[in-house]
Amino acid sequence: MYPKRLWWLLALLGLCIALYLGLGARGNWGFVLSFRANKLIALLLVAVSVSTATVLFQTITRNHILTPSVMGFDALYLLTLTVLIFVLGGQTFTQLPEIAQFLVNSLLLMGAALALFGTLLRRGGHDLFRMILTGIIFAGLFRSVSSFLQRVIDPNEFMVLQANAFARFGRVDTPLLTLAALLTGGALIAAWRMRHRLDVLSLGDESAVNLGEDPKRGMFQVLVLVSILVSVSTALVGPMAFLGLLVVSVARQITPVMFHSIMLPSAGLVSAITLVGGQMVLERALRSSTPLVVIVDVLGGLVFLILLLRRKPR
Amino acid sequence: MITIRDLNHDRDGKPTLREIDLTLQSGGITALIGPNGAGKSTLLSLIARLIPLQHGQIMVDDLQIGACANDALARRLAILPQTSDAAPLLTVRELVSFGRYPYHKGRPSAEDRERVEAALATFDLAPLAERRLDTLSGGQRQRAQVAMTFAQETDYILLDEPLNNLDIAASRGLMHTLQDLARTHDRTIVIVLHDINYAAAYADQIVAMKDGRITHHGAAREVVTDAMLSEVYGTSARVHRIGDTVVVAV
């Protein structure tokens, strides 16, 4: 039953892509297509990395409310970037090739995430509300520290930060896109290969150990993958607070199973449809300049509240 | 055979197990009894490597806990923990199939599927096989969990207070099945029980614990006495003999 739904989702995505590329295009087809293709690839990469990171994260935290963004992952990305520029100095940073900038920051993010979230999850993973609350405070703390450091940084270096912080969908250059594609592809393959282990891990720590798996190792590996995926999506588009939660929650309605062999593709497809389809509707059909991310965040925020309030007290 | 030597364990700074030396022979049902806080669950969790060892040694046959490979142990020993809120979206068949994971790691063979069906049959779960866990009663869910542990096809099966949420029919049913497993399928069952009467009625060997130490170890009829109840539980309940069994008058 569920594989069939995946095919329907794929078909729907195909339709969205076709419309996005083709609708309202005037003039030189070659130029238009290549211009839009770049943006399309960026959209797809972001969609898939956010959805996969969210599914993986929800598996190791064993609930359907927490996501990397809620826990402050993307705010942490901005913070490590700020710290990097602060420590290296704006001059040195801009002199690095763009790919090196991205890689160094991603490594920094990975280290910080493993230290921070690894400790947090190991110590208090069962008290869900405390975790969410901590995540929200983390996000606020990281943003405040970033803001603080930005004030301390020399104004010239600050401009470097602003320019580098996030590309937007409008300005995505090919080398970064290629790197992003490679990293995302690699992370997706790793996640796919882990899918059976992830199924076992979602049964609970004790059951997982009973069946011969190591939850700590699993958590470590997942955090590494999530760090890579969050780096990619945040570098491409900036923080998207509730996209992950929105698309994964919808995917769980469409394919209500816990098996990752279904959930990973399902969430990826729903996410891609949301971004490509949403952007297509906004740009072409409605011709609005409201950023898609605002609408997604509002919807996702509502989903978040509903999930929180519906939760049966344990 | 499970051998435990010189086991000490602290939890949150408080001593939970002290100087445990125990040999559990293969075959049959061994029940662990004792008052709350005696350390029974901790001992079981240590054997099943759910908690890391602090001091001492545990051997399961030739495998040393803490040194052996995790999945090698998963094919030798299985534990049914006290609380398990497995993903409610699973069907009974899917849950039981997880029991075969240590063998197929995600790619089940025809043999694995056969064993799953056998497990479902043994526990009368065939009619419920396609039902989702969250549509079942507590007793049915418990049976499904035990079936999963059974499908793991291990020589040793450990259960931590499995009768807690079961009514008398379900409890008796489970204990009979365990007895059958021990006698016909030649498994070794170690079970923590709250109710001494079930231990007395079904277990071949009983180990009594109090304050982190083992106080008694032997056949049910030898261990379950007025003296033991007074010493271990601090209660003056009387033990009666009814035919072959000993029964505690609660």
Added chain:
Amino acid sequence: MALALACLLVVLSVASLFVGVIDLSWAALWSDPAALELLVVSRAPRTIAVVISGGALAVSGAIMQMLVRNRFVEPMTAGTGQGAALGILLVTLFAPGASIFVKMVLASLTALAAGAGFLAIVQRLPPTQPLLVALVGLIYGGILGAAVTFIAYQADLLQYVEIWMNGEFSGVLQGRYELLWLVALVAALTYLAADQFAIIGMGRTASINLGLNYGQTMVLGLLAISIVTALTVVTVGLIPFVGLVVPNIVARLAGDNLRRSLPLTAMTGAGLVLLCDILGRLIRYPYEIPVGTVFGVVGALLFLWLLHGPKRHVS
């Protein structure tokens, strides 16, 4: 302990008078008329503003914690502050020439509405989940804040909004801060009702049983909080976490007797914010870091410590 706090506050206040971009020394005060003018026009008003805001925000946090019966909430982050910002935004949009009095009144009204909304939501939450209440408060405030940002973005007023949302005292001069005396008055009045608020903190049944007019006291408390929050936002901007962490710290040290702890709360709040303000002026001298940013860091760290540190009852 109260005496120690008071002394510390005095020391910090005096220090604050002499920290700033322009050099001001004790000797200069007596010889240089420009120095005296600096003191009167800029330094003293700023110091007074910080002290009043810090104290009043801490007190309003304590009151809200009684009204909501939860230790981890405060007006600035649970919607009241964002409601005030919304009010100011609306006035700026639709009546840009309006006087500061109009701004003040409207901001108080929107703050009141937002606060009432939060209380209504809290009524429906299970009381056995105290962290859930705190969580919902933060999210509610976040959503309101996002709405404010969105409207500001559409109306091209984003820069103004950023100023209100990030409180700072650098713009405080004589003639620009006097509204805060009203804040001090309201905060002082709540002290007179400290016992009533403490009883409210015990619940509706207990309050009615003890003969208290529950509804009326709730409204008065909410009104006080709204005015304090709104006026602070109008004059200085949003300063997060003060109302949340200060009452908690004071409660851990001095217990829950509100009549006794309220003055301590006010003094601790004033002192802490003053300290952060001084730090903000010194760290990147001669540039200033807004106190909202400094307290965003300090307050968040304190909040994390409260959440994960040595255990205490949450509600």
